[in-house]
Each structure stands twice: as structure tokens, then as C-alpha cells.
Amino acid sequence: MKLATKIGLIAGVVSIYFPVVGITERFDDRTIIDGVLTLGSTIFLVIALAAGYVVAKPRHLPGEEPEPPGPSALLYGAVASGIAGVMAGLFVLLADSVDLRTVLISVTGTLIERLSFGGSAGSAVVIMAVGGAALGALGAGLQLISQSIRRPLVIALGAALLISLTEPLLNAVIPEVLSKLGLKDDTSWLYTGGGLSVTGAILVLVLTFVGVFAWTSRGERVRQAYAGRSNRDRRLIKGGALLLLALFMAYLPQILTSFLSEILGTVGLYILLGLGLNIVVGYAGLLDLGYVAFLAVGSYSTALFVSERSSLGWTLPYWQVVPLTIVIATVIGIMIGGPVLRLRGDYLAIVTLGFGEIARVIVQSDWASPTLGGAQGILGVTAPEVFGVDLREPRNLYYVILISVILVAFISWRLSRSRVGRAWNAMREDEQVAEAMGVSIIGYKLLAFGTGAALGSLSGMFFAIKLGSVFPSSFNLLVSINVLALIILGGMGSIPGVIVGAFVLVGLPELLREFGEFRLLIFGIVLVSLMLLKPEGLIPSRRRKMELHADELEEEQYDDSAGQGGAEPVVT
């Protein structure tokens, strides 16, 4: 009951917060299901459902079997969301009697009217309390039904929400696909009024529910069948899946709007950066906060040798610039690595942070500006044709980036399972022991910095071409932080993690543009909840998962040894 009150109060505060900052009113313009539900109302529904769901969640101590929630959970769920409803209702009452607009400018008359459902403010309290309690009980009820139904249901609801929210994108893409398939490019069966139509909503809900339900009941058998296959078969299946994915990615620009292709290109650049930094941070465990320096090195080196307006006065063909840039970046990477060899963890982070800033300051300085153009940067980075491919064409650039991503991902994958990768991992786990096993710490740290720099500079090369010019202001600390964040978000040391992380961290804010001023607020909420729910990242490598759940494992072990007592077999 105490918990129910607590969660209820939190939910209450949240449900007051949204209307107060103006989100509710703004989001009411956005349809989720045409004529039934707006995004503004959806938020309240989700809050009330979630509060009940959380309260009813069975709690247990580690090692104990969770007790299935009884009917009392319904009561607790209703209480929690009821409390939230009462709070929101009282707020409406308050806003109705006292003019809050002087402090909270978003609390308008229309908002109050909207929140009291057309009736008096007093009735709002009743409606919200009763409605909240009902929804809370419903949310708690989700915990009562069996897992095999609950999971598909929750996922189906989420999918409907997601598909509705991405309407501006999908509604632009789907007609293209349909007409390519020779069908009528009419999407009114799915989308009307900027959101899902009623039929569309039912369609999505049913399809997702059935799909996920089938997977949860059959998936285990499929997985076992997969595990039962021979190593070679598994490799074939995996390779085939990856090939399909690559083909799909290659086909994407044909159907996407130019805005989406643009985003995809940016995400690609960040994937390249992420894969490079992943080697330094994820594999070798060297926390580098100055990674943007290598993006800068790659960009400037490209600009310098490619642009006719650079200070050199001569240009090199692009295919010569690529290896040259990689060499320059590697050398600089090793130069930066040299002085920080003795530093670890936080100290290393601070020093590399300094290096990142130094790179930017040097470019802007009077000393370097005759060569690098100072604050004006270098203009006219028009990559001419490379082997007959015009890189100025965004679609071609996209393919080049796609190929680079595949290449770099392949290199990362090979490295991770090689002698070099093992040495890096050992060094990350315990530097001294790795050294005692014969790993040259100095050599492998420099190797990590060098490799990371080389891969990072690759991204810089495309960056310069994509923008057509380079400016020192593009290479600020935020880029380093973003790249690090996408690695952590996706799962440290995991290649698919980096890719998914880049899509979420770089792609998502772009897709949220339609929410204008609330874009970053939503993005923040998403990030915080992701990290709370999955601290090891979206697609963690096995190692990382282990690290974050080490305490639990440790505990299990105590239980084990306590159970077995002195019966542990002897060493032989």
C-alpha cells in the first residue's frame, strides 16, 4: 500500500507536469488513432496504465521464486492511479479557481476546459480519479494474465504507438513501395488525419499480437533448432541474414525521401565513428573523450588535398587522399597515445578531453590558419569522380558510406576474435595480469589508439565531402560525447550495439523534429529510461552484460557454495 501511494504520487506529479509545460495541448494536435485518441490523451493513458502495472509487479528477493500477484494487486493498481488522478483533478480545480497563467504560461483556459472534459472543474476531479483508478486496475490486471499473452499485448500496444508516431515518415515511404510493387499508392487504410485510422490501428494491434504470440510460443523451438545446427550451418544462416540486411540497406535510398536519406548518411558517419571509438573504449578499455580530433584530422586532411581553394594550391586524386589521410590520422593517433600511456580510467579521459580541445584550438590559431583556414575553414571540398563515381551525388555518397560501414564492421569483428582482440580485452580487464601473460601494454595501447584514429578519420573524409567544406566549429566536444554515448547506449564492445546506438542517438532526434521545442525533452526521457531499464546497452556483448550483473552472479555463487557446504570436490 505504501508503494502504491508512492508510485501514485509520482504518477500524479508527472501527469500534472505534462499539461503545465504545454505538452498536452500541443500533442492534442497529433492524432494517434484518427477520431479516437490524440497523443495528448495517450500520455495520460500510458501514465495511469504504467502506474498500475508497476505497482502490481511481483517483488521478490534474489534467489526467491517470485510470488504470482493476487487479486489484491488490482486494488493497489487502482489506488496508485487513483491517487494520480485525484492529484491531476485537484490541479485542474486549482487552475480553474486561481489564475496560474502569470507563472505557468501554458496553463490556458482551453487547457483547463480540455482537462475537465467539457464539464465543470469539480467534475474533472471525479472523472480523473475514477478513470485513473480504472486504468490503474487495468494496468495491474496486465500482471495477472500469463506472460505468453501479456508480452504480445504490451508489444502490440507499443508497436501501434510507434507506427502512429512515425506516420510522417512511413506515409511518405509506403506509397513509393506500393507503387513499385504495382499496387495503388493509397494508404488511407492505414493512416488518416495524421495518425492511424481505426482500421489501421486494429490491423496493427492484431498483426503484432499474433506475430509476437507466435514467436513466444514457437520461438524457443526455433532457437533450439538453430542451436542444434552445426557450426557451419549457423554461420551460413547468420551470413545470409546479414546479406539480406545489407541488400535492404542498399535498396533503401530508392524508396526514401531525400530528408531520410540525408539522416541515414549522418547516422552512417556516426556508426563509423562509433566503431572506431569502440575499439579504443570497448575493446581496449581506454576512455577517450577527445575522439573528435580524428574526425577533424580526417576532414581537414581531405579538405586540404581535395579542395582547389585550400592553401596548398595543388590537389591529389581522391583515391590517393584516402590512404594518405589514414596514415596521417594513425600517426597523430599514436602521437596522442604516447603521452597518456601511463594514465588509466578517469585520468585518461580528462587528458584526452584536453587533446580534443587542443585539436580545435590549433586549427583556429593564427599559427595554423594560413594552412588550415582558421575560423573560415576550407571551402570547396568537392570530391570529383572516383573511378567514375561522382561522390557529390548524395545517393552515391550513401553507398560509399554503407560500404565503409560494412568494411569497418567486418574489421572490428575480425579484431574482436583475434589474438589482438584478446590482448586488448585482457588489458582492459586487468592491465598487470595481461602484462604478466606477455601482452606488451605500451604496444597494444598504441595499437588501439592508432587503429581507432584510422577508422575515425574515415568518417572525417566523408564528413568533409558531405558538407563540401570544413569549419573548426564542427569539431566540438559534443561530438566526442555523442559518439561515446552511442557506444554506451548500444552496448560497450558490441558491433550491432554501435549500429543500433547510432540510429537511436543520431537518428531519433531527427525523427522527433515534428515535436519542435519538446524534441530534446522527449529524447532525454527516452535516453534516461533506456539506461535505467538496460544499463548494459541495447545489444550488449556478453562480457559487458556480465560486468554489470556481476553482483548478482556473486550472490548466486554464495548461495551455491552455502548449499554444497564442504562437499566441493577436490582439486585434481
Added chain:
Amino acid sequence: MALLEVKGLTKRFGGLTAVDEVDFHVNEGEIVGVIGPNGAGKTTVFNIVTGFYQPDEGEMNFDGGSLIGLKPNQVAKRGIARTFQAIRLFPAMTVLENAMVGQHCRTKAGLGGAIFMGPRTRAEEKKIRESARDALAFFGKRLSPLENELAGSLSYADRRRLEIARAMATEAKLLLLDEPAAGMNPGEKDGLITLIGRLRDEKGYAVVLIEHNMPVVKGVSDRVAALDYGKKIADGTYQEVARNPRVIEAYLGARHEETA
């Protein structure tokens, strides 16, 4: 000729002389126990021999060459491997990978090899895997079936075993074991005695072990050296050392009748 020969080894930390003119040697295929109270400088000697500290004075010769000035990774390559007092595995790597890291100093595939996986790298990777599996197989059915488990999820005794397996995978001639019996129950200690004996008899390793547990020292050591306050106070068979009045005074105290 001795495999490891140490003469006049001295290490000072500020005003403290942690190791004071210690002489000792280890012959091939010999098991030497090092005993002494806490803080006597036993682990410091290990750290000097393996290159983690450089000695202030003294000579160290191993297998026909000096160890002075070598880094730990170079010492490993020369053929000395060690375990640690507090178990230090790579907990988030698998059991097999832990042992494979041991092979690092015997192999040389670099970045290029890793990316292109040419025939030479493939052959080397196969050799790494086989040697690592051999090292695990030494422990019978204890470690091999767990080769894909994460090292951090092993039981305490298995972690100790894996540490030894990892040291064996370096293809060393000399193993330095730092308190291998710490935290083991009597049954496990008996097993350890057999195991260390097998290391010498089956694999031909020379072993130096630091140990507080007298039955283990007595059970395996061909020779015992005793340290106190950084100085070597006795050297000889277990019986000789255990009867030495200085050792009794420094380490065994009045209870020596029970332990001896």
C-alpha cells in the same frame, strides 16, 4: 646448472628494505616452497623476478640470461609465469579465452593477420586454441567442460585452477604460485598437493610456491626457503627448515610442534 639463480637481491621502498640481499636458486624440475610471516617480502620477490619491480641491487639469471631490466611481458616470454595471491583472472572473458591469453607470448599474429586471417594466422589461431585446451585438460574434467563459461562465474576453486592453467598456457619453464591454497578446504588442499606434484612429474615444470599452509608446503616441496623481514633466514629440506630455531622463532612460534 640452476634454472633460476638469484644473488644479493635487494629492494627498498623509501626507508623500508622489503627484500634484503636474498640469495636463492631453483633447479629444473624442482619444487621450492617459500615461507615466512606476512610482510616478510615473499610476494615482493615474485614481483621482482617477474619484472613488476626492478631490484635496487642483485643479479637474477634465468635459463642462461639475465632478467634485470626486463618488463613483465618480456619475462613471460623468457619462460616464467605466475599466479596471484588474490585471484586475478579476466572475469568477463571465457575460460578458454583466459587460457588463450596465456599463449599470447608464444604467438605473433598482428593487426594485418587478424583482419585478413591468412593461412598462417589460421594455423596460429588453431595452435593457440589447442595449447589452451591442453592446459585446461590438465585439470581433468574440472575446466574443459566449462570452456565457454565466463571466468567470473566459476567457483572459487575452479578460479584457482584456471589461474594455474593460464600460467601453464604460456609454455613457461618455471611457475611462480602465490598462495595457491588460500581459501581452500582440506580436501581441496590435498588435491592441490597432488596437482603440484603432477606439474613437476608430468609436465617437467619447476615450481616456486609461496604458502602459509604447512601441510601443503610439506607435502610438495623438494626444498624450502624461509624469509623474515626481507632476509632469508633458512634454506633446506622441510624438516631442516622446520627445525631451524630462527624459523621457529620468526614464524612458527611456540606452536611448531603441532605444525612440524
